[in-house]
Amino acid sequence: MQLAERMAHRAIGSTYPNPPVGAIIVKDKTIIARGWTQRNGSPHAEVHAINQVRDKKALEGASIYTTLEPCSHVGKNPPCVDKIIKYKFAKVFISEIDKNTLVKGKSIKKLRKRKIKVIVKNFGNQTKNINKIFFNSLTNNLPHVTLKIASTADGKIATKLKKSKWITNSVSRQHGHMLRAQNDCMLVGNGTILEDNPSLDCRLRGLESLSPDLFILDSSLKIPNNYKIFTKFSRNVFVFYSDGKKLSKLNKKNIKYIKVSKKGSELNIKEILNKISKLGYMRILVEGGSHLSGSLIKNNYVNEIQWFRASKIIGKGGVDAVSDMGISNMKSTKNFVLLKSKNYANDILNVYGKD
C-alpha cells in the first residue's frame, strides 16, 4: 500500500479534475502491475494498473491495493469497480472511502455483493493528506493553497524600484518550476504580470506540458491583450475582474473572464477560491505579489508556504513579501509550522504548513 501511495504521489499536479490515486496489483505475493491516475484524470489508477497486465486471466484471484475507493459512477470513464468485478479479483484493499456522494461506499457494497473481499484500512501515512485535499474541495469548496515566495534574507521580493531579477539562484528557480508542475493551476495578481510580462509556465525539460492553468486577478482588466500569458499558450487562462470597460475582452476559446464581487477595495478572495474549486481545481500555486499573499494569509486560506530565501539583504524600502495585514501586537501574528528546510546552493527553502 505504501507503494500505491508512492504511485499516487506521481500523479500529483497532472490529474485535474480528478484526485491523484495510486494502485498496485498483487498475485501470488508478487506485484504484477502498478498504476496511477493519468493526465487529465484518465484513465483512473485502477484501470491504468489493470491495463498493464496483458493476459487478463492473470487477474483472476489477484488483490488490488488502491489509495481511494474505486469509482462506481460513469464520468469521463466507465466505473472502475465494474472492471474489478469483470476480471474476477479476489480482494480489494482500500485506504479510504470516497467522500464524493456519487461513490461514498457504493463501490464497496457492489464488490461485496459479488463476494469480493474488501478491506478498508489506511496503510500509508501520507494517503490521508493526499485525499484530504480532494475531500476538502468536495465539502468546503476550497482548493489547497500553496504560496510560493522568493525573497532576500530580510524578506524582500524586490528593490524599491521593483527590480527582482534575480533574487534567488537558478537552482531555487528550477525547483519553483517543479512546483508549477505539481499544481493543477496558478493564481497571480496583475502587478507581477504588468511588471514583468512573464510566461508563468513550467520550463523544466519534459514537463512543459504540465504548465498549470492560470488564474489572474485583474480587477479592472489592465493587462494588455498582447501579453505572453494570453498569446503564448493554449492552456486555460481565467481572468477575475470586477469592472472592466477599458479593454475589449479577448475572444479566445482558452481565455475566460469571470466577474466577482469586491470586498473593500480588493476582489473577494473567498469567492475567487470557491469558484476555482468549483471548476475542479484542487491544488493551486500562488506566486505573489505582496497584496495577494497578504490577503490569503490574513484570511487563513494558505495551507502551505514554499519560501525560497537568498542570502542577500536589501533592507527597508524594498518590496515586502507580505503586504500590511494590520498586525499591531504579537498575539495576532499569523503562525505556521516549519515542516522542512532544504539548501539550494546558497539559497535556503523553508516549507511551512498550517499551524
Place this chain on the structure above:
Amino acid sequence: MQLAERMAHRAIGSTYPNPPVGAIIVKDKTIIARGWTQRNGSPHAEVHAINQVRDKKALEGASIYTTLEPCSHVGKNPPCVDKIIKYKFAKVFISEIDKNTLVKGKSIKKLRKRKIKVIVKNFGNQTKNINKIFFNSLTNNLPHVTLKIASTADGKIATKLKKSKWITNSVSRQHGHMLRAQNDCMLVGNGTILEDNPSLDCRLRGLESLSPDLFILDSSLKIPNNYKIFTKFSRNVFVFYSDGKKLSKLNKKNIKYIKVSKKGSELNIKEILNKISKLGYMRILVEGGSHLSGSLIKNNYVNEIQWFRASKIIGKGGVDAVSDMGISNMKSTKNFVLLKSKNYANDILNVYGKD
C-alpha cells in the same frame, strides 16, 4: 593539535583582552596536560597547561602543541616562552606565528637558541579562523562583528507598535544568550534600550559571569541614568555619544563616556569600531536595532549574521530587521554566504558569513 584547537574553542568569549589559544603537552606519546587561555586572558594557554602537571620534572623532554606562537614579552603575565625553556621542553609545535609586533617570531628564535626544536605548521582547520580575528584586530583595528537578528519569517523584528515580545521561542533565546557568552562585548543602539529597558546580560545558569561588556550608541545621551544597564551590573559599560548636555553623566567606575564624530545624521560607525578594537575587544555581538544593523551591513563591517527566524508573519508595517540602505537595483544587494542552518523547535537559525 586538533585537540589544542578544541581547547582554544573553549576559551572563545572569555579571554579579553587576549586572544583565545589552546595548548596540549605530550610526553612519551601520552597527553599529560591540556590548557587554554583563562578568564581575562590570564594565565595563557601554555602556562595553564604547564600548571596542570604537578611534578614539573615530567616536563623535561616533553612536546607542547599550541595554536599560536607563545609570547615573549611581559604583559599581565611573565613570558610563556621562558617557562617552556625553564622546564626543558624538547619540542614546540606552533600553528601560526604571532603577528603582534611584540612577539612575531621572537619567541621562536629564543627557543631555537636554546636548542629546543620548533615546528611551525597549521594542523587544525579552524585555528586560522580563530587567529585571523586576533590578527585583524591588530592590523586593521577592526573587531569581528557578529550580528544577531531575531525576526519573523518575513524579516520583521517588531510589530508597527514596536511590540516584539516574543518573536522567537525560548530555545532560540537561550542560544542567543550563549552568543553573549561567546563574545567579548556587545553593541546596541539606544532604541532597543529605550524601548525595553533590557539587562543585556547572559542569563544561562553558570555562565552569568560571562556577560559581555557593553557598548551603547546614544548620540545625545537619551538613556535615563536609572536604567538597568547602568545600575544592575559591575561590568564595563561604554556610551558613545556626540553631544549630550541633556543628562548628567554617571560618575561610576565601570561606566565610561566616549565622544565620537558624526557622519551624516549618525555616529561614525568606523570610528566606533576602531575605538572598540583599540580597547582590546576582538569579538563583538551586535543586537540591533534596525538602524545599527543597516549601518554595519551597508559599510561591510559585518563578519557573521546569526539570524533566528520564527515561523510567524507580521507583514508590511512591521519594523524591518535592516534599515533602508538605499538599494535600488539587484546588483547592489548586500550578499552573504549561508554557512549553517539549525532548527530550534519551530524556529530556524541561519548563520551567514562574509561573501
